Amino acid sequence: MNTSTRRAAFLDRDGTLNADYPDEEWATKTTPEILCGVTEGLRLIQRIGYDLVMVTNQYTIGEGIISEEAYGMFTAALLRRLQFVGVTFTAVLYCPHSRIVDCECRKPKPGLIQRFFTDNPDVDRERSVLIGDSSVDILAGSAAGIETIGVGSAALQGLGTYRCDTLIEAAKWLSVREYGS
Numbered sequence: 001m002n003t004s005t006r007r008a009a010f011l012d013r014d015g016t017l018n019a020d021y022p023d024e025e026w027a028t029k030t031t032p033e034i035l036c037g038v039t040e041g042l043r044l045i046q047r048i049g050y051d052l053v054m055v056t057n058q059y060t061i062g063e064g065i066i067s068e069e070a071y072g073m074f075t076a077a078l079l080r081r082l083q084f085v086g087v088t089f090t091a092v093l094y095c096p097h098s099r100i101v102d103c104e105c106r107k108p109k110p111g112l113i114q115r116f117f118t119d120n121p122d123v124d125r126e127r128s129v130l131i132g133d134s135s136v137d138i139l140a141g142s143a144a145g146i147e148t149i150g151v152g153s154a155a156l157q158g159l160g161t162y163r164c165d166t167l168i169e170a171a172k173w174l175s176v177r178e179y180g181s
Contacts, residue, residue: 006123008090009045009174010113010141012132013056016151016167017042018078020133026060027070032078037168042087044171048178051090051123055112057136062098071096091116108139113146131170135159149173 014020019033060066093112095105104111130141133152138159141148149170150160
């Protein structure tokens with residue numbers, strides 16, 4: 001067991017941090033629409049001692065819907081807005097492959113999460129968590145051997161160790177679990 005006090009909160013991007021859209025609409029999206037409760041939730045998760053790590057499937061790159069540059073600009077805009085309110089991500093990991101490519105980095109496979117643990121051996125896997133809004137998020141976290149929290153549609157499907165409507169609710173649950181009421 002890792003005795004480190006460092007731990008990570010892996011967070012999906014689209015549908016968890018910012019609004020998600022039908023594939024064909026992504027080509028026109030340049031400004032992130034941060035979901036209700038996200039900034040407060042991320043600040044709390046960060047305050048209780050988690051490194052924030054974004055893990056996101058971006059098959060729209062591999063399928064030619066958006067360019068890697070457009071992905072980068074959208075993500076940079078999201079990170080700037082979050083940084084403005086005191087939220088800093090330790091890492092941003094993404095899979096750019098199309099859905100027909102059998103890669104190890106596209107969720108529900110745990111490749112992105114495993115890579116983070118390999119590159120950061122001082123992060124305690126047993127004290128880390130994945131928060132996401134879809135079954136592929138929850139399956140990736142489970143496959144990586146970490147606790148999962150389903151938010152939004154994942155919660156409605158009954159997925160995750162804990163289920164809630166918003167990221168702020170997930171953050172409050174983590175805080176209560178760590179420090180009591």
